Amino acid sequence: MKADLAQQRSLLELAELDAELGRLAHRASHLPEQQRYDELQASQRAAADRLAAVAIVLEDLDAQVAKLESEVDAVRKREDRDRGLLNSGSVGDPKQLAELQHELGTLERRQASLEDTLLELMERREQVAADQDREQAAVDTLDRDLSAARQARDEALAEVEQARTERAGRRAGVAGGIEADLLNLYERQRKNSGIGAGRLLGVRCGACRIEMDRGELARIAAAPEDEVLRCDECGAILLRLKPSGE
Numbered sequence: 001m002k003a004d005l006a007q008q009r010s011l012l013e014l015a016e017l018d019a020e021l022g023r024l025a026h027r028a029s030h031l032p033e034q035q036r037y038d039e040l041q042a043s044q045r046a047a048a049d050r051l052a053a054v055a056i057v058l059e060d061l062d063a064q065v066a067k068l069e070s071e072v073d074a075v076r077k078r079e080d081r082d083r084g085l086l087n088s089g090s091v092g093d094p095k096q097l098a099e100l101q102h103e104l105g106t107l108e109r110r111q112a113s114l115e116d117t118l119l120e121l122m123e124r125r126e127q128v129a130a131d132q133d134r135e136q137a138a139v140d141t142l143d144r145d146l147s148a149a150r151q152a153r154d155e156a157l158a159e160v161e162q163a164r165t166e167r168a169g170r171r172a173g174v175a176g177g178i179e180a181d182l183l184n185l186y187e188r189q190r191k192n193s194g195i196g197a198g199r200l201l202g203v204r205c206g207a208c209r210i211e212m213d214r215g216e217l218a219r220i221a222a223a224p225e226d227e228v229l230r231c232d233e234c235g236a237i238l239l240r241l242k243p244s245g246e
């Protein structure tokens with residue numbers, strides 16, 4: 001196959017654009033901004049889980065406190081009733097009176113015990129409420145960090161996407177100017193090995209970087225400049241051109 005130098009230059013430009021597009025695709029899928037976002041998201045979820053767990057503990061404590069308070073209240077009412085009876089002088093029977101005093105004593109001890117338990121519960125509740133405040137603050141901070149990380153990730157992605165669109169547009173223009181046979185050969189080779197064409201770099205193929213032997217180099221040197229050469233090793237179209245822009 002023959003291809004004039006202009007066609008060869010276009011092919012090299014195409015190969016360089018494809019390499020750039022490959023790098024951009026790699027960058028898009030390995031963004032440090034994405035990694036940071038993923039890490040923060042995991043931390044945020046863990047913190048939200050801890051916050052939810054603390055809220056359940058607090059809810060349980062509140063229920064226990066409410067139950068104890070109503071028990072304390074009930075005992076107090078019975079005490080008041082018993083005291084009322086004692087003070088009213090309406091109970092004259094000494095046995096009944098002794099029973100009433102005994103019950104009042106029991107109720108007072110019960111009341112004291114319930115109040116101790118209530119106090120412990122309230123202290124525990126205070127600690128858990130402090131935990132909740134701390135976890136809530138952590139979640140709030142992580143929410144803000146996550147939102148900033150999302151924005152940074154989106155901006156980085158948009159930047160890569162913009163570069164990709166620009167290169168893809170240029171690629172379409174360059175490919176449109178390459179003869180069908182040469183372009184087909186290039187695309188077939190690119191599909192096979194990932195790189196369709198490479199420059200001859202001294203004694204190496206620019207696509208696979210493998211050094212060529214003397215015989216191969218002599219064959220290349222003897223070939224007319226419009227001859228389409230292939231690398232023996234990787235099959236890439238071998239271009240005897242200076243890099244674009246030089």
Ligand SMILES: [Zn+2]
Pocket residue numbers: 205206207208209210231232233234235236
């Ligand atoms: Zn090669």
